[in-house]
Amino acid sequence: MTKSNSDRFTSIVQELQAFAFSQQGSMSILRSLGYGLLLLALFDIVEMFVPPNFMNPAWEFKTFGALVERVPVPLIGLVLVFFGEMNSRTKWEFPILKLLSWLTLLFALLFFLLIPLGIGNTLRLNNQSAAQISTLSKQQLSQAEQVEKQLNQATPQQIDNFIKSQGRSLEGKNPDELKTQVLSQVSQAKKQIKTQAEATQSSRGLSLIKSSVKWNLGALVASGLFISIWRGTRWARTN
Template identity: 45%
Template sequence: MSDSDTQQLIKKVESLWKASTELLEFFVMVHGVGYGLLLLFLFDFIYLFIPPGFMNPAWEFQTFGAVVDRIAVPLIALVLIFWGGRNGRFKFEFSLLKGLSWLSLIAGILLLLAVPLGILNTVRLDRQANAQISKQIEQSKTQIKQIQERVSSVTTEAQMQELITQLNRSSNAPKIEGSQQLETVKKELASSLTQGESSLVAQAQNAQSNQRLSLLKNSVKWNLGSLIASALFFWVWLLTAWIRKGTN
């Protein structure tokens, strides 16, 4: 081999060594970013559970949704952490990687088990909302019925004027003169109360429908998200068998 060939070979070796060093430095940087993202998610996760509200369906449902909305962060973090296999690793990392691999399995199982709870809480919240709206409707109907009974029992202009003043919470109620005007006001007030009751029921039904739609949308989004995230965590666990077995 001539001197020129030797020089070219040395340059190629140096070039490969430089590229390998740069790649290892890149892996170290990627792994560091992954660990950082995982820590940020951990802080956020702890924050979501303080203070805890277990057995409260609203808290459980909202916390479940908040975790699912953030679940992409640890998945991306794990991809960055395991990227490059054993390359660019510090000695202490191998035990940590093995723990993260098993943690992926645990996360997958928990997310899978959270789906039935999410569905159950959806049903419970829907029933609670319906019961609350029905209670409000009944209370309003009772108030309207009481007013209707008072209107029916009015026999004098003074009584009607006092009733209108109480309903309007104002001292400048129009003066009622004569029995004919009294009957007219009674009919108008009774009609207004009937219309108000119908409008109240329609508004309550509309609110109930909107609330149910919003609940259903969140439930579908979060439960499907939990299923997908669970499958991805299981996949991470399967693809990181090399660290659990001590092979590359």
């Protein structure tokens, strides 16, 4: 090897060493960021589950959605923490890395098991919503039918007396005409109650299904990503 080639080789080695040292600093920054993101994710989880309200489908569904919506933060944090594998690690990191690696498997199973729970709560919430809307519409229809029944049984004189007791006049109409007009309005109101109930149920059901599909698919994707991280961090569990 000539002197010029030797100098060139030495220069390349020095550049590679400088690059390696610079990467060590970058890895430290990225790993610190990863630990910070995991800590922030932990704060979010504590906030979501305090106070707990298990067996409440609305709370469970909302919490399930919040977990899926915020899962990118711990995923990114884990990737940053595991970046560089065993290179430039301090001793205190080894047990933490092993624990985090096993936790990724636990999270994968958790998100996968949340899917049937999410589907079940979707059905329960949809049934509850339908029951509430049905009860409310029945109450409104009952009130309208009661008014309709009272009008049908009222005599023209009773209608005239009622209007006068309210400080109003028939405005040139006879009681029978007014009775027919009010009955027509009540009939229209009954139709509107039914139409509005159907529209409300349809709107709520669609919104619920959209959220359910989004969050259940998100949970499935998150489960797969956690499994990928677990499989890719075998080195952390064997050291």
